[in-house]
Amino acid sequence: MTTAAVEPRAGERAPLGALSTDHKAVAIRLGWLCGAFFLAGGVLALLVRSELAVPGMQIVSHQGYDQLFTMHGSTMVYLVVQPLAVALGVYLVPLQIGAANLIAPRTALFAVWILAGGGALMYLGFLTHDGAGSAGWTAFLPLSSDRFVQGSGMDMWIVGVALANLAVIILAAVVLLTILLRRAPGMTMLRLSPFCWTQVVTCLMVVFAFPAVIAAMGLVYADRHFGAHVDPIWYLQLFWYYGHPAVYVMFFPFVGCVAEVIPALSRKRFFGYRPFVLSLMVFTTLSMSVWGHHLFTTGRSANEYFAATSTALAIVAGVEYFDLIATMWGGSLLLRTPLLFAVAFLLQFLIGGLTGVIVASPPLDYSLNDTYFVVAHFHYTLFAGSMFGLFAGVYFWFPKVTGVQLREGLGQIHFWLLVAGTNLTFMPMFVLGYDGMVRRVADYPSDAGFTGMNELATAGSGVIAASMLVFLANVAVSLRWRRAAGDDPWEGHSLEWATTSPPPPGNFDRLPPIRSSTPALDLRRAGPA
Amino acid sequence: MDRPHDTAAGFSSLFHVYLGVAVAVVVLVFGAVGVAVVRFRRREGLEPSQRDSAPVAEGVYLAILAIVALGLIAATFRTEGGEDGLAARPGLEISVTAYQWSWRFAYPAAGVVVDGGAVAAARHRNPTLVVPAGTVIQFSLRSRDVLHSFFVPDMRFKRYAFPDHTNVFDLEFAKSGRMSGACAQFCGWDHAEMRFDVLVLPPARFQAWLDARERA
Amino acid sequence: MRRSWIWPAAWGALLALSSAGLWGYTALSSSGAESCRVSVCIGKPWLAPALLTASAAGAVLLGCAILLLREGRATGAAADSPAGPAVALTAVGAVVAAAGGAVGIWMTWVGIGVAAVGLAGILAARRRPR
Numbered sequence: 001m002t003t004a005a006v007e008p009r010a011g012e013r014a015p016l017g018a019l020s021t022d023h024k025a026v027a028i029r030l031g032w033l034c035g036a037f038f039l040a041g042g043v044l045a046l047l048v049r050s051e052l053a054v055p056g057m058q059i060v061s062h063q064g065y066d067q068l069f070t071m072h073g074s075t076m077v078y079l080v081v082q083p084l085a086v087a088l089g090v091y092l093v094p095l096q097i098g099a100a101n102l103i104a105p106r107t108a109l110f111a112v113w114i115l116a117g118g119g120a121l122m123y124l125g126f127l128t129h130d131g132a133g134s135a136g137w138t139a140f141l142p143l144s145s146d147r148f149v150q151g152s153g154m155d156m157w158i159v160g161v162a163l164a165n166l167a168v169i170i171l172a173a174v175v176l177l178t179i180l181l182r183r184a185p186g187m188t189m190l191r192l193s194p195f196c197w198t199q200v201v202t203c204l205m206v207v208f209a210f211p212a213v214i215a216a217m218g219l220v221y222a223d224r225h226f227g228a229h230v231d232p233i234w235y236l237q238l239f240w241y242y243g244h245p246a247v248y249v250m251f252f253p254f255v256g257c258v259a260e261v262i263p264a265l266s267r268k269r270f271f272g273y274r275p276f277v278l279s280l281m282v283f284t285t286l287s288m289s290v291w292g293h294h295l296f297t298t299g300r301s302a303n304e305y306f307a308a309t310s311t312a313l314a315i316v317a318g319v320e321y322f323d324l325i326a327t328m329w330g331g332s333l334l335l336r337t338p339l340l341f342a343v344a345f346l347l348q349f350l351i352g353g354l355t356g357v358i359v360a361s362p363p364l365d366y367s368l369n370d371t372y373f374v375v376a377h378f379h380y381t382l383f384a385g386s387m388f389g390l391f392a393g394v395y396f397w398f399p400k401v402t403g404v405q406l407r408e409g410l411g412q413i414h415f416w417l418l419v420a421g422t423n424l425t426f427m428p429m430f431v432l433g434y435d436g437m438v439r440r441v442a443d444y445p446s447d448a449g450f451t452g453m454n455e456l457a458t459a460g461s462g463v464i465a466a467s468m469l470v471f472l473a474n475v476a477v478s479l480r481w482r483r484a485a486g487d488d489p490w491e492g493h494s495l496e497w498a499t500t501s502p503p504p505p506g507n508f509d510r511l512p513p514i515r516s517s518t519p520a521l522d523l524r525r526a527g528p529a
Numbered sequence: 530m531d532r533p534h535d536t537a538a539g540f541s542s543l544f545h546v547y548l549g550v551a552v553a554v555v556v557l558v559f560g561a562v563g564v565a566v567v568r569f570r571r572r573e574g575l576e577p578s579q580r581d582s583a584p585v586a587e588g589v590y591l592a593i594l595a596i597v598a599l600g601l602i603a604a605t606f607r608t609e610g611g612e613d614g615l616a617a618r619p620g621l622e623i624s625v626t627a628y629q630w631s632w633r634f635a636y637p638a639a640g641v642v643v644d645g646g647a648v649a650a651a652r653h654r655n656p657t658l659v660v661p662a663g664t665v666i667q668f669s670l671r672s673r674d675v676l677h678s679f680f681v682p683d684m685r686f687k688r689y690a691f692p693d694h695t696n697v698f699d700l701e702f703a704k705s706g707r708m709s710g711a712c713a714q715f716c717g718w719d720h721a722e723m724r725f726d727v728l729v730l731p732p733a734r735f736q737a738w739l740d741a742r743e744r745a
Numbered sequence: 746m747r748r749s750w751i752w753p754a755a756w757g758a759l760l761a762l763s764s765a766g767l768w769g770y771t772a773l774s775s776s777g778a779e780s781c782r783v784s785v786c787i788g789k790p791w792l793a794p795a796l797l798t799a800s801a802a803g804a805v806l807l808g809c810a811i812l813l814l815r816e817g818r819a820t821g822a823a824a825d826s827p828a829g830p831a832v833a834l835t836a837v838g839a840v841v842a843a844a845g846g847a848v849g850i851w852m853t854w855v856g857i858g859v860a861a862v863g864l865a866g867i868l869a870a871r872r873r874p875r
Contacts, residue, residue, distance in 0.1 A: 019829035062718045106867065109832045117840030121847070136715050142692060143675040148629075148717060155847035163843055180749040180811050189749050204756055207807075208800040221846065232676060232691060233788040241796045266569070269581040281752075285759040288800060289767070292793060297678065297713075298689045299696045300788035302777065303613070304606060305770040309763070311602050318594040322587060325561050330578035332571045343562060350558050354551040361605040363612055364547065367540050367685035370678055370713035436682025438713045441721035448709075505825075613776075613785045688784075698784035 021105035022505060027091030028401065030112055034084045037119055041075030042468065044068050046461055049425075053458035055446040065442035066134040071122070073137030074157070078164040079119045081386060082246065085253040086168055086206070088393065089175040089199040091401065095496035096193050098184025098514065100506040104174045111170035118163030125153030125160075133157025136440060138243070139220060141235040146224040155224065162217040165210055165242075172206035175199055186514030190277070193494040193517060194270050197277050198256030201284040205245040209288060213242035233300055237291075244291035248284065250382055254389030255320065255349075258342040261392045262324055264490045265339040266331030269518060272323035283316035296365045303362045310360035317353055321346065337411035338490070341392035344419055345385055352380030355430065373433025379426045388418075391471075398478075399485030403501045410474035417467035424460030428453035493518035533611025534665050534701040540685035543608045550597060612686075616699050620664035627670070627677035627690040627712065630719035634658050641742040645725065657726040661735035662705045670696040678714035681727055687713050702729045754808025757801045764797035827873065831866025838863050 017025045048068050051059045060068065090108060094101055102108050125132030130151025135144040139158070142148060179192070179200055192200070216238040222228040263270045270276070290313065292306030324346060333339060355377040359365045368374060391414075398406050432453045437444060444450045488497040496503070497520040498512045512523045532538065569575070626633040631645030634656060645656030660666055670679050672690035680687035681700075688696050712723035730738060771777040777790040787793075826832075842856025 019833055021826040021829055021832070025825075062721065066715075066718065106826055106828055106832045109829060110836045113833050113836030114840060117837065117844075121840065121844050140676055140715075143715070143717060148675055152847050156844065159843045159847050163840060180753070181814065183749075189752060200752065201756075204753060204804060208760075208803050212796065225846075231693060231789075233694075234792070237789070237792050237796065241793075267571075267577040269579070271581050272583070272587055273581070275582075275584075275587055281756060281759060285756065285763055288760060289763040289797060297687050298691075298788075299698065299785050300689075300691075300694070301785075302767065302770055302774070302787050302790075302793060303609065303785050304774070304776075305767055307605055307609070308602050311598050311605070314598050315591065315594045319587070319591060321558065322590055325558070325565065326583070327581075328562070328565045328569065330580065331565075331569050332575050332577040333566060333569050334571050335566070343566060346562055347559060350555065354554060357601070358544070358547045358551065361543065361547065361601070361609075363536070363539055363543055363605060363608040363685075366536065366612070366687055367682070369687065370680070371682075436680075436709070436711070438680065438711050440715035443721045445724075613783045615782060615784055694788065696784070 019109070021101075021109050023090055023094050023102045023105060023108065024401070024503065026102075026105070026108050026112055027087050030083060030087035030090065030115075033112065033116055033119075034080050034087065037075050037079040039468075040123070041072055041080060042465065044072035044075065046465060048072060049458040049461040051442065052444075052454050054451060054455065055444055057443055060442075062442045063131065063134065066136075066440075067126070067132045069440060070133050070136050070139075070157075071126075074122060074133065074161065075119075076382075077137055077246065077250070078161055079115070079122070081250040081382065082168050083115055083164070083171070084390065085202060085249050086171040086175060086199075088195075088253045088257065089203070090171060092397070092496060093175050093178055093196060093199055094182070095499070095503060095507055096196050096494045097179060097182060097187050098495055098508065098511050099178060099182040100508075102174050103178040103182050108171055108174050111167040111174075114163050114170070115167035118160040118167065120160075121156045121163070122160035125156040128153040128156070130154070138239060140239070141220060141223055141230050141232050144220045144223075145230075155221075158217050158220055158224075162214050165213050165217075169206055169210045169214075172203040172210075176203035176207060179203075184511055184514060187495075190274070191514065191517045191519075194259035194273070194276060195253075195256035195494070197280055198252040198259070201280045202249050202252045205249050205284055205288065209242050209245035210249075211242075212238045213246075216242065233298075236295055236298065237301075240291040240294040243294060245284075245288055247378070247382065248287040251386055252280070252284070254345070254386040254393070255324075257389045257393030257396065258324065258345050260492070260494065261338045261342045261396045262327050263518075264396070264492045265334045265336065265342075266328050267334075267491065268327055268331040269493070269521070270323070271326040271329075272319075273517060275319055276323045279316045279319040283313070283320070286313050286316065290360075293360055293365070296362045297369045307360060307362055311357060313360070314353070314357050321350070336395075336408060337406070337415055338392045338396040340412070340415050341388050341395065344415070345388040345392060348388060348422070349381060349385030352377055352382075352385050356381065368433055370439055371433035372429040372437045372439055375439050376426045376429035376433060379429070384422045384426065388422075391415075391418075396490060397496075399489050400496055400501045400503070402479065403485055404478055404482040405485045405489060406474050406478045410470055410477065414467050414470040414474060417463055417470060421460050421463030421465075421467055424463060425457050426460070428456045428460075432457075488520065488524075491521075491524065493521040495519050498523055532701055532703070533614060534616070534699040535703050536612055536686040536700060537684050537703065539608045539612055543604060546604055547601065550601065614699070615697060616665045616667065619667035619699060621661065621666045622669070623658075623660070623666055624669045625658075625671070625679055625690070626673055627679060627716075627723075628673035629675065629717055630712075630723040632656050632658075632679075632710075632723070632725045634725075636739060639739050639743045641739060655724050655726050657728050658710065659728045659730060659735065659738055660702055661732040662702050662729050664732060665699050665701050667697065667699050670698070675716045676714050677712045677716050677723070679710070680713035681708055681710045683708040683727075689714060702727075705729045705731050750808045750811035752808070753804050753811065757804030757806075757808060760797060760801035760804060764794050764801055767794040767797060826870065828867045828870035831863050831870055833863075834866060835860050835863030 018029050132153045135149050219230045219235050223230045290310040292301040293310045295301035359368050437450050487501050499508050624635040633644040635642045643656050670690045672692045677690040678687050708727040710725040771790045776785050777787045838856045838860025842853045845853030
């Protein structure tokens with residue numbers, strides 16, 4: 001029933017890894033599950049881009065196209081990036097705080113199975129008569145009601161989305177409580193790694209904002225099945241109350257990856273630790289307070305308040321940029337794949353962030369909202385930003401998780417292809433949006449002047465696909481012809497580098513002394529005992 | 530601001546401010562990262578610095594960011610205050626109804642209606658919204674079914690159409706000419722086809738058009 | 746003394762500050778009033794600040810709960826719980842029960858049954874000596 005791969009990797013201890021309650025196994029299963037969904041969502045994106053390359057409907061009907069972009073967005077948000085954000089915590093948090101496992105391992109396992117089931121249910125919608133969900137990943141009412149979108153596929157989508165978000169809420173609650181209650185002696189809150197701090201604030205946002213999307217799904221369900229004529233403004237407020245923190249949930253853990261890679265590969269301690277922690281607290285408060293910017297063009301939201309909070313985000317983001325760049329400055333930079341991805345994250349996310357400041361202004365948003373400008377903005381933050389941060393983390397922690405290194409040559413090819421493909425796909429979309437091309441359209445007029453940019457974007461999507469194939473090849477090659485990595489190939493700072501690769505079942509045979517936020521660095525500097 | 534409802538002009542001046550700030554930030558950040566990657570590349574004899582804080586520098590930097598952000602917010606509020614206002618005596622009132630998948634434009638004072646879906650012969654006939662140049666026009670916008678969005682790209686403006694609420698806003702089209710319009714809020718199967726044209730006429734010719742339609 | 750409770754409580758306080766700002770803006774601005782005379786008129790003006798206030802309250806409550814809970818040992822048995830298969834079965838039951846909302850009430854009953862079996866398995870595994 002769970003379509004996503006839960007086969008153990010070569011060399012994995014437990015043949016029944018999908019039933020293990022060891023947090024490392026749970027996280028690895030999540031990784032495979034989300035990876036499979038990522039490939040599915042990517043195929044959907046390729047279909048979307050193939051259809052949009054030139055005017056006219058070549059591949060699918062209008063109704064088929066609506067399912068394609070709905071399932072692409074739904075997969076990437078609900079089934080890939082949200083779960084991966086907390087999956088990173090599921091693996092790393094117990095290790096980085098010196099705990100043997102999560103505080104509630106069975107609950108975490110339960111959540112992974114719920115996620116798999118919810119995702120499978122959404123995809124099963126494709127097999128129904130009216131197809132899969134087709135009202136966008138946002139499923140606004142009244143469109144998503146049964147008066148306008150019929151069929152059980154849409155209902156399966158609603159239930160699947162509720163389950164997938166419930167899974168993420170459960171996982172986040174478990175990770176958060178683990179950090180708050182299971183730190184080893186000496187690991188005070190202000191000695192947590194920068195990555196763990198990103199998990200604290202991410203999990204707070206999940207726990208205190210994500211229930212709103214479950215409520216929103218409840219509203220759609222009530223409208224479809226109990227004849228409730230829900231006022232659209234209720235749905236919009238509830239959905240976006242979840243929806244804005246959601247995009248920050250899909251950002252912070254990945255900036256957390258970058259915040260671990262840069263110090264290690266620069267041979268410098270993280271710069272500005274306390275300002276960083278403070279800025280995370282303020283940043284996430286703000287991210288809970290800006291959702292009305294998705295409603296600027298409704299004319300029914302507190303535009304000025306939300307414009308102010310949304311623009312203020314630039315201040316806290318700026319602090320984080322200062323700290324990350326200052327960490328690199330004066331260091332000794334090892335320009336291997338993890339750091340390449342981290343640097344690309346900084347540069348590309350910046351473009352996403354700055355265009356976000358632009359649409360945080362209502363008069364500018366009145367023009368750019370619901371156009372390809374916004375599509376470009378969020379792909380720059382989530383794909384050119386967060387996904388690059390994720391790859392930085394993957395290349396960095398792969399040796400810790402598996403005991404073997406990923407190939408550097410293939411990694412470089414993956415990196416450069418992905419940079420080229422990403423920018424070729426999404427930069428033209430800023431132009432399209434500025435020129436007035438609206439989003440979620442199956443087709444566009446041949447005389448609108450949109451064709452050239454669409455062709456470029458489609459070409460770029462092919463390059464992205466090629467880069468992903470290189471990455472998959474790298475994983476396959478590295479696991480087949482194994483090159484042992486050792487306990488600490490990157491001279492890491494946090495506790496996970498002070499144990500074996502992979503770590504033993506209880507994580508630490510002997511816990512090193514914890515007297516700062518860089519216990520592994522301290523241990524190395526103290527020399528052999 | 531003299532013509533606060535000329536949203537195209539409002540967008541243009543504000544966008545240039547934001548774009549300028551964005552380009553400056555890109556140059557600074559790309560520059561700093563570029564220099565770091567070249568200058569601090571790992572090599573023999575390069576000892577990394579152990580500095581991990583600079584509270585004064587970070588504080589000054591934070592203050593600069595806050596000032597820039599406040600400046601942007603102030604510029605935004607100024608433009609928005611003008612655009613969001615409603616003229617006490619608009620030159621014309623137009624009522625727009627959006628529906629799956631076309632538009633109905635009504636001129637209540639003259640009793641004139643232009644309806645894209647009413648032309649039985651051509652299924653995807655784009656209706657034309659005819660308006661006078663240089664006049665503040667008050668639009669009332671509503672939907673007959675799902676959420677839609679009335680979007681005129683060249684006017685740099687859009688607004689949602691709700692089925693249970695009327696949105697009212699003012700626009701002033703500066704010059705005569707032709708523009709295109711679209712639905713910007715996903716509304717189902719033929720969302721991509723839900724387009725309209727805008728024809729901006731000098732006031733006298735507009736009045737002539739309106740009178741001719743009224744008599745017909 | 747462990748002070749981790751401070752962090753969720755502080756976050757809740759920050760959210761409370763933000764929601765106070767939004768309450769204030771809504772109360773003072775004409776766009777939130779009944780007599781709205783601009784093109785932006787806030788619909789259900791109390792809804793947005795209420796959502797923020799709810800999150801603020803929740804985070805503060807979490808802080809209080811952490812303060813009252815005794816922190817557990819950091820290390821401890823990390824062995825794979827034998828309840829793994831039962832947990833998975835319970836989850837499958839829950840998914841099937843939920844899917845009944847899309848397919849039919851009969852499926853919800855099937856799901857509840859499966860989940861009940863799973864729960865029984867979890868309870869049994871917990872009672873078994875390690």
